Amino acid sequence: MNKLNFTVDENKCVNCGQCVKCCPQHIIKIKNNVPKIYNEKVCLKCQHCMAVCPVGAISILNKNPDNSALEGFNINSEDLLNVIKSRRSCRHYKHENVSKEKLDKLKEMLDYTPTGVNCRGLYFSFIDDVEVMDDFRKHVYEKFVKFIKFIPFKPAIATKLVKQIENGKSPIFFDAPHIVAVSFDKKSVCKKIDYVIALSYFELYAQSMGLGTCWCGYADGIFRLFPDVRKKLGIPKTHELGYVMLFGEKDEKYTRITQPIPYEKYSVQKWDK
Numbered sequence: 001m002n003k004l005n006f007t008v009d010e011n012k013c014v015n016c017g018q019c020v021k022c023c024p025q026h027i028i029k030i031k032n033n034v035p036k037i038y039n040e041k042v043c044l045k046c047q048h049c050m051a052v053c054p055v056g057a058i059s060i061l062n063k064n065p066d067n068s069a070l071e072g073f074n075i076n077s078e079d080l081l082n083v084i085k086s087r088r089s090c091r092h093y094k095h096e097n098v099s100k101e102k103l104d105k106l107k108e109m110l111d112y113t114p115t116g117v118n119c120r121g122l123y124f125s126f127i128d129d130v131e132v133m134d135d136f137r138k139h140v141y142e143k144f145v146k147f148i149k150f151i152p153f154k155p156a157i158a159t160k161l162v163k164q165i166e167n168g169k170s171p172i173f174f175d176a177p178h179i180v181a182v183s184f185d186k187k188s189v190c191k192k193i194d195y196v197i198a199l200s201y202f203e204l205y206a207q208s209m210g211l212g213t214c215w216c217g218y219a220d221g222i223f224r225l226f227p228d229v230r231k232k233l234g235i236p237k238t239h240e241l242g243y244v245m246l247f248g249e250k251d252e253k254y255t256r257i258t259q260p261i262p263y264e265k266y267s268v269q270k271w272d273k
């Protein structure tokens with residue numbers, strides 16, 4: 001036993017060496033026909049050793065390999081492509097909660113999103129209830145209007161937003177019933193990308209469930225202005241806000257996909273020295 005609790009069931013181990021091959025830190029070696037971890041300080045805790053073992057002989061971090069069963073892998077890649085192509089930014093939502101079942105699945109999915117060196121420094125703040133979201137929206141709009149009126153230099157976009165809010169519109173959060181804000185540990189190695197990946201996965205999984213989502217650039221700016229809002233969202237002091245996404249059941253239906261202007265894509269044909 002060691003701190004990682006890396007254990008091998010010697011009765012099961014078939015000595016295939018897959019754990020040695022797949023360890024990204026190259027710290028597993030076979031000794032006396034049994035895999036062992038050396039230099040556990042550099043272990044990424046990625047659990048590849050446990051996941052790759054064909055006979056479920058390896059446990060790490062007290063995880064039982066029997067709870068790691070792959071539930072089939074029959075994704076139709078065309079379906080995934082259709083989700084990507086038909087994903088739209090949603091700005092019209094039903095005033096109702098997303099079911100607990102969908103919410104739980106979305107939250108669980110986030111645990112599987114990758115982070116640089118597996119540092120897992122993300123923190124997710126949710127508004128799960130449509131009424132809490134209504135109070136939040138009202139409070140943030142009031143604060144925003146007051147703030148913009150108070151400052152001497154008013155950016156044109158802020159003046160426009162204030163006018164819309166005063167006219168009873170909701171130009172930032174629309175009528176979304178839910179929000180997720182993801183923040184990152186300031187010490188994380190890949191802090192500028194980890195949260196983008198997590199929200200991208202979140203968006204696609206949510207849209208595959210028929211939900212609407214919208215990256216909320218304005219909210220991002222506003223949360224940065226108001227530390228008390230960040231505090232109420234439970235964002236730890238060790239963390240910095242990454243980005244914000246609205247989501248909920250859609251009150252709009254697109255019957256076609258869009259036809260984006262293709263990006264330029266360059267392929268290197270030959271590598272000249």
Ligand SMILES: Cc1cc2nc3c(=O)[nH]c(=O)nc-3n(C[C@H](O)[C@H](O)[C@H](O)COP(=O)(O)O)c2cc1C
Nearest residue numbers: 087088089090091171172214215216217218219258
């Ligand atoms: C990083 C990012 C920030 C965004 N912020 C906002 C926003 O604050 N308000 C909004 O209405 N749409 C926002 N959007 C949505 C874009 O405007 C949207 O992607 C664009 O209109 C194209 O529509 P589509 O996403 O349906 O293809 C944002 C999108 C991204 C990727």
